[in-house]
Structure formats: C-alpha cells, structure tokens
Amino acid sequence: MLDTSRSLETPEGVNLSLRIAGPVVRCYAWVIDQVIRIVAYSVLSFVLQFTGTIGMGLLLIIVFLIEWFYPVYFEVMHAGATPGKKRMGIRVMHDDGTEVGWQASLIRNLLRTADLLPFAYGFGLVSMLVSRDFKRLGDITAGTVVVYRERPTIWTDIPQATPLAPAIAMTTDEQYALLQFAERAATLTEERRNELADTLQDISGERGGMATQRLLQNANWLVGRR
Amino acid sequence: MKIENIAAEVRPRVTWESVDLGFSMVRHWWKPIFLPWLATMVPFAIVVNLTLWQHPWLALFVLWWTKPLFDRIPLHVVSHALFGEQPNVAQTLRALPRLFRFHFIKALTIHRLDPARSFTLPVWQLEHLSGRKRVQRVRILQKNAQNTAVWLTAACLCFIFIIALGLLLLLLMLVPSDVAETLWYEFSDQRSAWWVAPLSNGFLMAATILIEPFYVAGGFALYLNRRTHLEGWDIELSFRRLAERIRASRGQLATVLLLLAGLSGTVMLTSPALVHAETTLLSREQAREKIDEVFAQPEFNTRKERTGWYAIDPPAEETKEKDAEEDDGETSWWDEFVTFMKALLAVGDVMALLMEVLLWLLVVVLAALLIYFFARWRPEFGGTRMARKRRRSPCALFGMDVRPESLPDDVAGEAWALWQAGQTAEAISLLYRGALVTLIHRDGITLASSATEGDCVRQVRSAGDRIMSETTDYFTRLTLTWQSLAYAHRLPASSTAEQLCQQWPQHFEEQK
Structure with a gap:
C-alpha cells in the first residue's frame, strides 16, 4: 500500500505511525523561518549601527550564531519544531520516532551547507524528491525525519440515537470505522450516507435511511452510551 | 474506478500530507509516468525551439503556455495506476489524442492562468464534467483545498527555478575557472553568444520536466483527499472489508450466532472467528479471576535466585x-x-x-x-x-639618572667643559642623559624602565610629528656615539664631540 506514513513497532508491541512531511510543506516552513531571521537581522543592524565598528563585529557574530544555531536550538528545546515548522504543523524526529537530540540536530543543520548547493537548496530538493522518506542530505546523515505533528483527537459529538449493541463482534479497526461514519455523518450527503450504510446491509439487516439509523445506534453504544 | 483496488492507503489527511502522497506516487510509478512524458515533452520542446530559434524567449513562452495540455499525461498514468490499471508506455501514447482533444481551447485560454490548475484538472479529466456542472463541482470540492493548491503551484514554480538555476551554477562550478568566467560573461551579457539561449532554455525545460509530474500528482492527491473527506472513502473501504469478513465467516460456520441478551445488550460470542474481548462484559469477580490467571502466566511470574551480601x-x-x-x-x-x-x-x-x-x-x-x-x-x-x-617617566634608564632635577642648567656647556677637561665619557653621558630627560619630560616619549638604547631610538622614531626629523637624526647620532664610547671604549673624534655639544641646544634646549 502506497502511503507517506511509516509505522514503527516499539519493543512493547505498540505501533507508532510517523506521517512523513514532504518538500512543499518543508519549503514553506523554511521560508517562514527565513523571514523571521531576516526581520531579526534588520532590527539588530538598525540598533547596532549606532555603536560603530564594535556593533558591526557584534552583528556579524550574532548573525553567525543565529544562522547556524537557530534551528538547532528550536529543534532540541522546543519539541523538534522551529517557529516555521510549528506554524506548518511539522517537527523533526529521529528515524526511530524519538525526540531529536543535540547530536542529530547539529549534524542535520550543519549539513545544510551541502544541501543548499548549488542554489537555494537544490541538492536538498532533489534528495527529498528521490528518497523514500523525503529526506534531504542532512536528514540522511543525521538519521532524522520530518513528520507531521500528531493532531489531538477531536471527539466530535456523534448524533444522538438509542444505543444498540452491534449484531456482531467487531475488531478495533471496524469499530473505528463505524465511529468515523457516525462522526462524519454530518459532512456526508444523505445519499452517500445511506449508500455507505447499505454496504453493511448483511449486518444491520436494514436498507437506506434505516440502515444509517441502525449504524448510528451502534456507534452510540460503542462510545459507551446505554 | 473501483475503490477496493486503490493502491494507496486511504484515510483523511491534512491537505499538505495529501500533496506528499502525490509526490510519493510519482516516485513509485516513475517509469510509467516519466517515459511517455519525456517521449512527448522532449520532441515538442525541441521542435518549438527550432522553429522559433530566432526568438528563444518566445519559444520558452509557448512551451510554458501549452504546459497544461501535457499535464494530462502524468495525470492519466497516475490516476489509472492508482486504481490498479497501470498503463504501459504504448497505451499511454495511444491515449494521447483523446487526452489532448478534451477541452483543448479552454485549457489554453480562460483556464490557463488558474492558480489552482493542478487541483481542477482532475475534475475535468477524470469526471468528464464541463460547463455549469463543472463549476458547481469545483466549488464544492475546492473549499479548503483551494489554498493549498495555490501554494502548491507557487512552490513548484520556485522548485523549477531552483533546479534550472542550480543546473547552470553546477555547470559553472564544474568547468575550469577560465571557461566559467567566459560562460558567466556570456550569460550576463545582453548580446550574447548563440548557445546561451538554447542552454538556458534547456535548463529550464529540464527543470520543468522533472518537477511538473510531481506538481500534477500533488494536485491529484489533493483532489483525492478532498473526495475521501467528502465521500468517506476510508469508511467505505472498511465497511466493505467488514462485510466481506462477515460473509466469509458465515459461509464457513454452519450456524450463525447472533444473540442479543436482553436490555443489557451483552453479546455472547461463540464463533472463534469473532471473539473479541471488547464486547464481552465481565463481572468484577470474573475480571479478578481473569487478571489473576493472566498474572499466573510465566511471563508475569518469573522467580530468580540470587546470592549476595546484603x-x-x-x-x-x-x-x-x-x-x-x-x-x-x-x-x-x-x-x-x-x-x-x-x-x-x-x-x-x-x-x-x-x-x-x-x-x-x-x-x-x-x-x-x-x-x-x-x-x-x-x-x-x-x-x-x-x-x-x-x-611612563622612569627615574633611571640603564643605570642613568634621568630625573630632570639631576641635570645642570647648561647641559651643553657643562658637557663641553667636561670634554675639554678630558672627562670624555662623562661629557657624552651628560649629553645623552640630557637628551633622554628632555625627550621624556618635554616631548612625552613613553619609555619603560627596562628600555635599551635601541628601544629609545625606536620610540623616538615612531613618535612621528611630535619630534622633528632633525632632532631624531641628532638623537640617533648621539646614541651611536654614546654606545661606541660606553660599550666599545671608542673615543669619538674631538670634532664630533664639539659638533654634538654645539648642536645639542638647538634640539633640546629651547623650551627648557
């Protein structure tokens, strides 16, 4: 199955899925970070121009530090996300799904020197397009991936109906699908809702609007209403 | 189009995530996508560039303007491959006339500048909608995917320029530096050599050819994601699988057991294929027993013997x-x-x-x-x-007293008197000492107490304008005389001593 998410199994048998982020969203995250940095440099150079050559030296040092350690600082201290990444909803992680550390973050950010060749991250872009996990050279070397941050599960209220136990036992995935149906029922057209419910005709023993109603009842039972 | 045959994981995604799925589609089916794409794009680009060889900019513009027509090729391949009907190169090429004919004029006129082009193309090509219906359909679909589609267009445009400029710069980096200089000169010059235009057009076309399929597939995936949201494709797939499973297990089992036990809604499970603990409710005691049972298993019940001092x-x-x-x-x-x-x-x-x-x-x-x-x-x-x-003003330098008060009023006269009296060393020493005192106190020359004669000369030289160059020369001469007298016991000629004494006041006396 083609997918951009990679699943990892922990020793405890827990399945984690990393939803890998691709070049477009990362490009925009970088643009945001770059704008922030440029604004910072302009403000700094405006302030420091009054202090003459010392200010100039200070500015150069600060620019050097920000340019190289801005991503490292934010990635390590702020849950893998620079402000730009945070805005775009992505973050950096180790390949094994653990929080990114100093070593990996330093490596992946220092290797920007390789990625930004020959022009505006050309190598990084090509590397992202051809590698399996959208990795630029720095990511490959440091063993990191950029992933979408897990969204908090939003429990939309499912439509009220008299709870009724499903006629059969269902696996977790099947229960999840049923709940998805109930939660998203409002966003589907009525025809589509009934069409979907008809798929489970053998189980609910109903058709059309009645089938939808039955599935909603089952979903109510599944979320614990009695 | 059968959803069951879909080759990608169907789930509602964040819009950006679906773009990424499109990108990985291109990576996955790169061969069936890029081969027909190259087979049409490259000859067309060459033909256009050759016919318009006098106007390279116009050639580039024509290629760019007709791009939406060719976008249909990658879309055709991706959309078929995704639903399990991956076309080979010949099939794709055979489908070309049909692909191009559809909405030929509109695509090149009113819809050419649609910023969300990659997203609306599937609505035309895959749903075969046109006119009012198409407009309505697009309006429904594009609700929150529209923005992402526009951003995608902008990003891909940037990518094309990054790759094209990157190719040029890579070329400049890799050729010898004098050749690179010529190249650069030709590229930046307005009236440039004949090969500049084809080369730059070539780079731009190469970049376009690389990026465009990603762009098209990204838009297609956005469209798919929107439909997944709107039509619950993921739900349909799960439901179908569930129905399939039930049908299969019913076929296997002789008896179908659907027992609804009263109002409590407890389901008793007997079919081995259907056993899932989530739906059986246990009483507290039963649960306790079950827990104890589990804990009695060897995994939770290991005993080890250890010997040691405690x-x-x-x-x-x-x-x-x-x-x-x-x-x-x-x-x-x-x-x-x-x-x-x-x-x-x-x-x-x-x-x-x-x-x-x-x-x-x-x-x-x-x-x-x-x-x-x-x-x-x-x-x-x-x-x-x-x-x-x-x-700054030491009391003594190399054993000489250099306080002003230690000097006689008329240094030069006194020195001359001493010289004539035969006390040659004292005479020159007095001159030299007097000169040092004046330099330190009048001219503000900084001398460390550890300075040597040579250091003093160097300091005086580096003092610049504060001391006239004649004075510096005089001081140098005096120092040399003193050094040869003091360390080599070489007496200066009487004329030299007289000259030194006479000139001393000009340099060191005036303001004293």
Whole structure:
C-alpha cells in the first residue's frame, strides 16, 4: 500500500505511525523561518549601527550564531519544531520516532551547507524528491525525519440515537470505522450516507435511511452510551 | 474506478500530507509516468525551439503556455495506476489524442492562468464534467483545498527555478575557472553568444520536466483527499472489508450466532472467528479471576535466585535489645567490636575537624595571597592614573639618572667643559642623559624602565610629528656615539664631540 506514513513497532508491541512531511510543506516552513531571521537581522543592524565598528563585529557574530544555531536550538528545546515548522504543523524526529537530540540536530543543520548547493537548496530538493522518506542530505546523515505533528483527537459529538449493541463482534479497526461514519455523518450527503450504510446491509439487516439509523445506534453504544 | 483496488492507503489527511502522497506516487510509478512524458515533452520542446530559434524567449513562452495540455499525461498514468490499471508506455501514447482533444481551447485560454490548475484538472479529466456542472463541482470540492493548491503551484514554480538555476551554477562550478568566467560573461551579457539561449532554455525545460509530474500528482492527491473527506472513502473501504469478513465467516460456520441478551445488550460470542474481548462484559469477580490467571502466566511470574551480601537491620538497635536482655552481663566480642568502631568513628570526627580547619586556613591564605598579588601587580595591569604616570617617566634608564632635577642648567656647556677637561665619557653621558630627560619630560616619549638604547631610538622614531626629523637624526647620532664610547671604549673624534655639544641646544634646549 502506497502511503507517506511509516509505522514503527516499539519493543512493547505498540505501533507508532510517523506521517512523513514532504518538500512543499518543508519549503514553506523554511521560508517562514527565513523571514523571521531576516526581520531579526534588520532590527539588530538598525540598533547596532549606532555603536560603530564594535556593533558591526557584534552583528556579524550574532548573525553567525543565529544562522547556524537557530534551528538547532528550536529543534532540541522546543519539541523538534522551529517557529516555521510549528506554524506548518511539522517537527523533526529521529528515524526511530524519538525526540531529536543535540547530536542529530547539529549534524542535520550543519549539513545544510551541502544541501543548499548549488542554489537555494537544490541538492536538498532533489534528495527529498528521490528518497523514500523525503529526506534531504542532512536528514540522511543525521538519521532524522520530518513528520507531521500528531493532531489531538477531536471527539466530535456523534448524533444522538438509542444505543444498540452491534449484531456482531467487531475488531478495533471496524469499530473505528463505524465511529468515523457516525462522526462524519454530518459532512456526508444523505445519499452517500445511506449508500455507505447499505454496504453493511448483511449486518444491520436494514436498507437506506434505516440502515444509517441502525449504524448510528451502534456507534452510540460503542462510545459507551446505554 | 473501483475503490477496493486503490493502491494507496486511504484515510483523511491534512491537505499538505495529501500533496506528499502525490509526490510519493510519482516516485513509485516513475517509469510509467516519466517515459511517455519525456517521449512527448522532449520532441515538442525541441521542435518549438527550432522553429522559433530566432526568438528563444518566445519559444520558452509557448512551451510554458501549452504546459497544461501535457499535464494530462502524468495525470492519466497516475490516476489509472492508482486504481490498479497501470498503463504501459504504448497505451499511454495511444491515449494521447483523446487526452489532448478534451477541452483543448479552454485549457489554453480562460483556464490557463488558474492558480489552482493542478487541483481542477482532475475534475475535468477524470469526471468528464464541463460547463455549469463543472463549476458547481469545483466549488464544492475546492473549499479548503483551494489554498493549498495555490501554494502548491507557487512552490513548484520556485522548485523549477531552483533546479534550472542550480543546473547552470553546477555547470559553472564544474568547468575550469577560465571557461566559467567566459560562460558567466556570456550569460550576463545582453548580446550574447548563440548557445546561451538554447542552454538556458534547456535548463529550464529540464527543470520543468522533472518537477511538473510531481506538481500534477500533488494536485491529484489533493483532489483525492478532498473526495475521501467528502465521500468517506476510508469508511467505505472498511465497511466493505467488514462485510466481506462477515460473509466469509458465515459461509464457513454452519450456524450463525447472533444473540442479543436482553436490555443489557451483552453479546455472547461463540464463533472463534469473532471473539473479541471488547464486547464481552465481565463481572468484577470474573475480571479478578481473569487478571489473576493472566498474572499466573510465566511471563508475569518469573522467580530468580540470587546470592549476595546484603545489609540486615541496623546492628545498634539489635545490641541494645541484647543488652537489655542480658542485663549488663559480660561484654561479648560484639560489644568490644562496637566500642572499637565507636572509637574509630570519634578519631575520624577529630580528623575531619582538623581537615576542615586546615581547609579554611588554606582559603584564608589563598585570599591573602590574592589580595597581595593584586596590590603588587595592579600597576602593571593598567592600574591607577598615578601609577601609569610614574611608569611612563622612569627615574633611571640603564643605570642613568634621568630625573630632570639631576641635570645642570647648561647641559651643553657643562658637557663641553667636561670634554675639554678630558672627562670624555662623562661629557657624552651628560649629553645623552640630557637628551633622554628632555625627550621624556618635554616631548612625552613613553619609555619603560627596562628600555635599551635601541628601544629609545625606536620610540623616538615612531613618535612621528611630535619630534622633528632633525632632532631624531641628532638623537640617533648621539646614541651611536654614546654606545661606541660606553660599550666599545671608542673615543669619538674631538670634532664630533664639539659638533654634538654645539648642536645639542638647538634640539633640546629651547623650551627648557
């Protein structure tokens, strides 16, 4: 199955899925970070121009530090996300799904020197397009991936109906699908809702609007209403 | 189009995530996508460039403007491959006329500049909608995917320029530097060589050819994601699988067991294929039993034997109890041992106190030393203004008294008198000393007390405008004379000495 998410199994048998982020969203995250940095440099150079050559030296040092350690600082201290990444909803992680550390973050950010060749991250872009996990050279070397941050599960209220136990036992995935149906029922057209419910005709023993109603009842039972 | 055959994981995604799915589609089916794409794009680009060879910019514009027509090729391949009907190169090429014919004019006129082009293309090509229906359909679909589609267009445009410029810069980096200079010169010049236009057009086309399929697939995936949201494709797939499973298990089992036990809604499960603990409710006792059962399993119930030395209860209390029991009887070996240990501990306490005192003493001594050395060396590290001044005008240089008050009023006259009296060394020494005193106090030359004669000359030379060059020359001459007299015992000629004495006042006397 083609997918951009990679699943990892922990020793405890827990399945984690990393939803890998691709070049477009990362490009925009970088643009945001770059704008922030440029604004910072302009403000700094405006302030420091009054202090003459010392200010100039200070500015150069600060620019050097920000340019190289801005991503490292934010990635390590702020849950893998620079402000730009945070805005775009992505973050950096180790390949094994653990929080990114100093070593990996330093490596992946220092290797920007390789990625930004020959022009505006050309190598990084090509590397992202051809590698399996959208990795630029720095990511490959440091063993990191950029992933979408897990969204908090939003429990939309499912439509009220008299709870009724499903006629059969269902696996977790099947229960999840049923709940998805109930939660998203409002966003589907009525025809589509009934069409979907008809798929489970053998189980609910109903058709059309009645089938939808039955599935909603089952979903109510599944979320614990009695 | 059968959803069951879909080759990608169907789930509602964040819009950006679906773009990424499109990108990975291109990576996955790169062969069936890029081969027909190259087979049409490359010849077309060459033909256009050759016919318009006099106007390379126009050629580029034509290629760019007709791009949406060719976008249909990758879309055709991706959309078929995704639903399990991956076309081979020949099939794709055979489908070309049909692909191009559809909405030929509209695509090149009113819809050419649609910023969300990649997203609306599937609506045309895959749903075969047109006119009012298409507009309505697009309006429904594009609700929150529209923005992302526009951003995608902008990003892909940037990518094309990055790759094209990157190719050019890579070329400049890799060729020898003199060739690179010529190349660069030609590229930046307006009236450039004949090969500049084809080369730059070539780079741009190469970049376009690389990026465009990603762009098209990204838009297609956005469209798919929107439909997944709107039509619950993921739900449909799960439901179908569930229905399939039930049908299969019913076929296998002779009996179908659907037992609804009263109002409590408890489902009893008997079919082995359907056993899932989530739906059976256990009473508290049953649950307890089950838990105990689980914990009795070997995984939770390992026993290990370990041998080693471990401290038991504190011995002091034990002895106290023993003492109480034995009512102060004869002292056992244990009591002796305890007293011995206590004595040892007491000695330890004393030693610890001693060490503490010693350490504090050390701290005091170190602090005192620090203060002493600070006071001692303070002048050397800048120090006060007074100290610096004192250092600037030393009292003695190489054993000579250089305080102004040690000089006679008429230095030159006195020196000449001394010379005539035969005290040659004293005479020259007096001249030299007088010169130094004047330089230090009148001209403000900074001399360290450790300076040598050579250092003095160097200082005077580096003083620049403050001292006239004649004076510097004179001082140099005087120093040389003094040095050869003092260290080599070589007497200067009488004329030289006379000259020195006569000239001295011009240089050092005036303001005195």
